Amino acid sequence: xxxxxxxxxxxxxxxxxxxxxxxxxxxxxxxxxxxxxxxxxxxxxxxxxxxxxxxxxxxxxxxxxxxxxxxxxxxxxxxxxxxxxxxxxxxxxxxxxxxxxxxxxxxxxxxxxxxxxxxxxxxxxxxxxxxxxxxxxxxxxxxxxxxxxxxxxxxxxxxxxxxxxxxxxxxxxxxxxxxxxxxxxxxxxxxxxxxxxxxxxxxxxxxxxxxxxxxxxxxxxxxxxxxxxxxxxxxxxxxxxxxxxxxxxxxxxxxxxxxxxxxxxxxxxxxxxxxxxxxxxxxxxxxxxxxxxxxxxxxxxxxxxxxxxxxxxxxxx
Amino acid sequence: xxxxxxxxxxxxxxxxxxxxxxxxxxxxxxxxxxxxxxxxxxxxxxxxxxxxxxxxxxxxxxxxxxxxxxxxxxxxxxxxxxxxxxxxxxxxxxxxxxxxxxxxxxxxxxxxxxxxxxxxxxxxxxxxxxxxxxxxxxxxxxxxxxxxxxxxxxxxxxxxxxxxxxxxxxxxxxxxxxxxxxxxxxxxxxxxxxxxxxxxxxxxxxxxxxxxxxxxxxxxxxxxxxxxxxxxxxxxxxxxxxxxxxxxxxxxxxxxxxxxxxxxxxxxxxxxxxxxxxxxxxxxxxxxxxxxxxxxxxxxxxxxxxxxxxxxxxxxxxxxxxxxxxxxxxxx
Numbered sequence: 137x138x139x140x141x142x143x144x145x146x147x148x149x150x151x152x153x154x155x156x157x158x159x160x161x162x163x164x165x166x167x168x169x170x171x172x173x174x175x176x177x178x179x180x181x182x183x184x185x186x187x188x189x190x191x192x193x194x195x196x197x198x199x200x201x202x203x204x205x206x207x208x209x210x211x212x213x214x215x216x217x218x219x220x221x222x223x224x225x226x227x228x229x230x231x232x233x234x235x236x237x238x239x240x241x242x243x244x245x246x247x248x249x250x251x252x253x254x255x256x257x258x259x260x261x262x263x264x265x266x267x268x269x270x271x272x273x274x275x276x277x278x279x280x281x282x283x284x285x286x287x288x289x290x291x292x293x294x295x296x297x298x299x300x301x302x303x304x305x306x307x308x309x310x311x312x313x314x315x316x317x318x319x320x321x322x323x324x325x326x327x328x329x330x331x332x333x334x335x336x337x338x339x340x341x342x343x344x345x346x347x348x349x350x351x352x353x354x355x356x357x358x359x360x361x362x363x364x365x366x367x368x369x370x371x372x373x374x375x376x377x378x379x380x381x382x383x384x385x386x387x388x389x390x391x392x393x394x395x396x397x398x399x400x401x402x403x404x405x406x407x408x409x410x411x412x413x414x415x416x417x418x419x420x421x422x423x424x425x426x427x428x429x430x431x432x433x434x435x436x437x438x439x440x441x442x443x444x445x446x447x448x449x450x451x452x453x
Numbered sequence: 454x455x456x457x458x459x460x461x462x463x464x465x466x467x468x469x470x471x472x473x474x475x476x477x478x479x480x481x482x483x484x485x486x487x488x489x490x491x492x493x494x495x496x497x498x499x500x501x502x503x504x505x506x507x508x509x510x511x512x513x514x515x516x517x518x519x520x521x522x523x524x525x526x527x528x529x530x531x532x533x534x535x536x537x538x539x540x541x542x543x544x545x546x547x548x549x550x551x552x553x554x555x556x557x558x559x560x561x562x563x564x565x566x567x568x569x570x571x572x573x574x575x576x577x578x579x580x581x582x583x584x585x586x587x588x589x590x591x592x593x594x595x596x597x598x599x600x601x602x603x604x605x606x607x608x609x610x611x612x613x614x615x616x617x618x619x620x621x622x623x624x625x626x627x628x629x630x631x632x633x634x635x636x637x638x639x640x641x642x643x644x645x646x647x648x649x650x651x652x653x654x655x656x657x658x659x660x661x662x663x664x665x666x667x668x669x670x671x672x673x674x675x676x677x678x679x680x681x682x683x684x685x686x687x688x689x690x691x692x693x694x695x696x697x698x699x700x701x702x703x704x705x706x707x708x709x710x711x712x713x714x715x716x717x718x719x720x721x722x723x724x725x726x727x728x729x730x731x732x733x734x735x736x737x738x739x740x741x742x743x744x745x746x747x748x749x750x751x752x753x754x755x756x757x758x759x760x761x762x763x764x765x766x767x768x769x770x771x772x773x774x775x776x777x778x779x780x781x782x783x784x785x
Binding site for chain 2: 180183186194195278280283291452
């Protein structure tokens with residue numbers, strides 16, 4: 137881009153290349169040179185593509201996704217064994233939301249699996265990927281080469297955040313799809329009953345499941361921003377991951393302490409399970425909106441903090 | 454890579470030499486200073502000028518501030534005071550415009566172990582927003598070929614030897630036609646054959662007009678490939694200039710080989726030779742201003758059996774020791 141700014145001649149196409157370059161080769165070569173010298177704004181997304189591909193090629197990422205895929209299988213099998221005699225899986229309201237409904241409709245396994253993984257497994261996976269994002273590159277030394285490439289600090293940080301957000305969605309979908317497959321294999325499918333007691337068709341139920349997966353993924357963007365910020369503070373990927381997961385656990389515990397009820401509405405995990413409200417008819421939006429608003433706030437605050445830190449940081453690793 | 458790269462470079466030069474723009478050197482720093490948190494002064498008022506087209510050797514003991522300087526030049530570290538201009542533009546402010554034309558190897562290679570050599574280069578190339586994705590795989594293949602890694606391109610970088618990693622790091626610096634290459638210890642970890650290949654590559658790149666800024670702890674390497682050099686000690690620039698001038702600055706030594714060292718030493722002192730030292734059958738000293746033939750004649754007249762009489766040319770190492778007053782690998 138900057139080259140184009142300093143050399144307006146290059147905007148005029150291959151023919152004008154001969155003017156600034158006294159011995160420029162004619163024809164095809166000049167055309168190639170001109171193509172090389174005029175970067176397209178789209179090229180900037182090459183880093184995002186590389187980042188996405190690199191992230192899912194890491195053994196660690198695949199292991200995390202594997203664990204997430206196994207959770208619905210375990211829940212499904214447990215419910216199946218528990219209800220073999222024709223009984224109900226409902227133990228007086230114990231266990232994750234919707235678990236008592238699974239035997240009637242396999243689709244409920246999606247909701248149950250998301251409710252079971254959202255408090256810990258999903259945010260832990262996101263915390264690992266987010267915590268490693270900058271600190272891992274710094275620890276391996278690859279950060280300095282990305283920056284002299286030059287990736288640009290703001291561009292690299294935005295790319296990393298976009299990748300972590302994409303991972304939030306991917307991780308959630310892995311849980312949802314695995315649960316849907318297991319649910320379909322082990323339990324009957326069909327029309328379902330909402331929390332409010334109304335009947336909706338299976339197609340609409342699938343739509344709600346997709347919507348819930350989206351909301352669950354969005355519930356994780358706050359943790360993602362927090363992890364990214366922690367990641368800019370250290371040169372050790374492991375330390376950043378451990379800190380992020382540690383913070384996550386601490387907040388979850390604090391959210392259970394009644395004396396802290398004044399603070400609890402500001403904990404990123406406080407409204408996480410509000411996604412169940414999407415299964416009401418009509419949908420109860422209050423807590424959902426609070427949840428998404430809180431996530432946006434966390435993303436803005438910690439995203440800004442990460443940017444302020446990363447753009448001013450001396451890269452000495 | 455050759456055809457377009459030549460065109461590219463000429464076009465780039467034409468663009469850079471805007472009328473009225475004085476080229477002050479490919480790298481020019483004024484009073485460049487870095488004080489780390491905790492008060493340690495790593496680089497102290499550095500005035501460095503790297504002429505265009507030179508192969509510039511950057512020398513100094515470990516801990517003398519070379520790497521901090523390189524990191525400031527590459528925009529990785531913010532200077533505490535002073536300015537740094539690279540390719541005529543201020544760093545780190547103009548990093549996005551300058552760095553696509555700079556290839557760098559800083560403090561050894563850093564690679565993604567779980568990716569192949571080729572995929573490592575594809576990733577680094579994708580990080581550059583001015584790199585054309587349509588020519589990416591061709592440029593990566595050319596860079597791998599240039600450093601002799603074409604056969605190992607598909608192997609995971611984790612399985613590379615230190616020398617192969619070093620080559621891959623060099624390949625990353627050669628992904629695009631560059632106007633400046635900053636190479637920090639480029640032959641580290643290479644066997645003698647590999648060192649020769651890399652030096653040949655550096656000469657070849659320099660012959661194409663690329664300015665090479667080379668830090669090394671191997672003095673003979675600097676003497677072999679560099680046209681210019683700068684010496685740092687304790688964060689300060691001790692000297693800079695053409696390698697020939699630097700070596701000339703340190704005086705050579707007179708070496709007399711004889712079975713009569715004591716007598717030879719006495720005669721040499723009489724003849725005005727300073728700093729005479731005898732070591733076995735070798736007697737050395739600083740040559741006097743007078744004709745050396747007379748010194749030799751005086752030795753023979755005094756009955757000293759002279760087996761060898763020679764003036765050893767000063768090496769860069771002598772110049773270095775004279776300038777810094779210490780051995781080369783001494784950390785300060």
